[in-house]
Structures are given as C-alpha cells and as structure tokens.
Amino acid sequence: MAGIGDGWMSRAFSALALKRWSEAARMAETADLRQLRRQRSVARRLKDRLDRLIQVADGRLALPVLGNQSFPRPHDADWAWRPELWCGPLAVAGMSSVQSQSRLGREVTLFHDCAHSEITLRQLRNTREADLAAYGLRLDVFKFDGSYLSLAIDLPEASCDGLKRKHLIRIDTIVEMEKPLEIFARLNIRHGPNTEQIVRELPLHEEEIRVEFDLAYTKLNEKRVDRMWLDLIFEGPEMNQVILRDLTFSRRPRAEM
Template sequence: MNKNLGQSWTERRTRKRAQELWSRILSQADGLSLRNLIKLRSDAVKLADTARQFSQVASNEIGKSLAKNAEIAATKRADWAWRPEVFFHSGCVHTQINPTSGQELGSNLTLHHDAKNPEMIVRQTPTLRSTNLAPFDFVMEVYDFEGSFLSLAFDLPDQALDGLSNQNIFEMDLRLSTEHTLPIFARINVQHGPNVDEQIKEITELGTQFNVEFDLGYMNLNENRLEKVWIDLIFDDAQMNKIVLHDVTICRRLRAQF
C-alpha cells in the first residue's frame, strides 16, 4: 500500500483542477441545458457520496491515531498525555437539550451549571475546519441562561496519578471559538485524602489557541493519598452564545530543575 497515495504533484494538481471545474460549473449552472443539468447532478451526487465516505473513514482513522497520544507526549517532552475522546471518537456524546447540571457527556467529561432552566444544546459535530487535527468539535449553544456559570469538568484518567508529585506540571492546550467574547477560566483540582487543592488561571480570549500551565510545586500535596485530578473549564455570562471546543489536550511533565 502506498501510504502517500494522493500526495504526488500530479494527484494534488488533479484534485485542484477538479475543484476549479466544479466551481466553474456551479457559477454557470443557471445557464446550462436541462439535459446537461441532469447529467451533472448525477455526477455530483456520486462524487459527493464518495467524498463523504472518505471523510468518515479518514475521521475514524485519525481518531485511532489520536487516541494513542504518543505525538502529544513527544512534542511536549511529557511522561503522560491525553486527549478526551469527544474530539476523536464518533458518537461518544449524544445531543443533549437543556441538560441538567452533572450531566455526563461520554467518558471523563461532565457538564455543570447553576441554572434552574438552562436553555441550551450540547452536541458533538464533525469539524468544519480543514486545519483542525481532531476530527470532531464539541459544541454548546447557549440561549436564555439564567445561571451565573457554565463549566466542563475533564476527569483525568487514573494514569495521570501514576508517580504524580509536586515536581510535576500539567499543561493544557485548547482550541476554542465563541460567537461573543466572555470570561473563561481553567482550574485544576487535585484531591488528596479529604483535601482538594486548586489552581485557577484566566484565559484571555484573543484568538482560538490557548495554553495553560498548572505548576503543582505551589500545592501542598499529600503524595501518598492522591485520589483524583480534574480540570474545569469555566464560562461566565455564557447566555446567548455559541461555544465551540475544537480540541483539548493535556500532558504532564517535570518541573525544570535548577
């Protein structure tokens, strides 16, 4: 099997010329004969069906690769890395209308809010951005929302606790977009025995790519009683907004030693 199939200069040029041809046909569709329209429509349906099938297969294959997390760890020089399955596993989150607080959205992801009657929709959708690595987006469409906060809790897998100490840093990379800017915060929570230590960072929304670091060296952890780690993404004043998470990755690495 040729792993670079479709990437030769000739093949890339052929695809580009095909796109240009169909764009030209589209721009002149109102002047084509009925017979020609019928034939071209049939060709377009066949082409669209093949493209749709390839997109689905490609998304599944990309998802299998992203689930391994090896690329994240290597890039960050991390000893542990993770991407929540909502961004690579199709169908792991079903569409929820007016979800209650505490609603689980697939594994390791929970929605929280303090609204009595939340008018909102949450769902997983195929990404519309060709530059996105993750094949799926997580979308929250918020309408009349009387609560003061809306948050997503990412429960880190148990492997994140293996060998964890206050010499570690957790790093979160996320891509998100919103219809309107709003206050966003990221908070890490480390439960050790009866205690929960927290760090919170404000995310300045001046783009779509963000990086947040949590240095556990500033926490007084009981490393012998570590039980759970989770990270909250908190959205204040979320009403009448569309919030799209395009990707989230979390990794763990050692603090710099001097």
C-alpha cells in the same frame, strides 16, 4: 446509482432496490395495512444497517483521523492525553435543555444552577485539515438565569500515576465563540480527604490558547493522589455559542535549578 460492490450487476441490483423502495414510499399512504406492516419491519432492519454503514463511513472518510492522540507536547512530557470526546464518535452525540450533572460520554459533565435550562451540548465532526482532533464540542447557551456554568473533564488514572509537586500540568485548546467571554480553567487534584485547586484564565486573545498549572505552589500529598479533573468555567455565557475544537493535556517535570 452506484452499487455497493464492483461491476454492472451490483449497480443494477442497487438501482432496482432503490426503485422498489421509492415506489413503496410513494404508495405508503394507500397501501394495504398488512403489506405496509411487513414493509415497515423490513425498512427498520435495513435502516439499522444503513445507519451503521453511514456512521462508520463518515468516521473513516472524514478528516482528521479518529482516535488520534497526536498533538504538540513538551519534549520532556511524561504523560499526554486527549479526552475521548475529541477522539471518536460518542454513542449519544448531543443533548438539549441539558440538566446539571448531565454527562456527554464518560469524561465530560455539565454543571449549572439554572432554574430552566436553555443549554445544548453537541459533539461535532472536525473536518478542517488544520484540526488534529477528530471531533469538537459545541456549547449553545440561550437565556441563562443561573450564576455559574462549567464543564468538568475527568482525567484518567494515568494522570495521577507518579504525580509530584515538581510537575507542571499543561492544557492546550482551540476555542471559537460567537462573542467574547471569559473562560477559566480550574485544575482539581484530590489527595486523601483534601483537594488542591489551581485556577487560570484562558488567554483567548492569543493565537495559542495554553495554560500551565505549577504544582509547586500546592500542598499536594504525593503519596495520596487518587483523582484529577479540570473544570472549564464560563463567565457571562448567555446568548453565545462556544466551540472547543480540541482539548489536550500533558505533564512534565519542572527543570531542576
């Protein structure tokens, strides 16, 4: 067994520690209770540190790089962003029997109207060299007795700074699914008491899954914009698994005529 440091002494200590813990585990069924209680206390402290080491090592050693905000974007984009779920590990990696309005991380919320939830959400590590995002999101739906299922992604305040009706908002994503379904993207922009909504269907049959929202067709009050979010709406999700390998946003001004 290799040691945690360099040199033969480190390897020897590591091998001895592993041997002792292996023996303690083997004898746990018959060990004296006072001794077992002490071992459990030490093992828990050790486990906390090992879990932390494994978490950090997995994040640093696997591809792609954590926190990566690099992705293709229009050359004239004045804002671009990848949500945290696709950038780095969340404190809670997943949920099962997910209830409506459950949040995964700070920016992603699941909505549905199922009487009994058979839905799971899980962050997973992307390891393909082709993936620029460090993580992806897996949505598993088994029996589905509701009428709607959607993921809401809250955009940061920077997305609203200087937002004009001349802007185009673009989203790019990589989607994998077990069987075909329809996914709609609805951009919501709140300005004062009103909310503008633009809906586009994701072109899942195309190689590049990309949609743009043209704000020129809205009644946006540019002086009162204070929040923006995206809803991904899944049609007919029952007995399906959908993986969003990446999700990115960018904003650019429309070319002047």
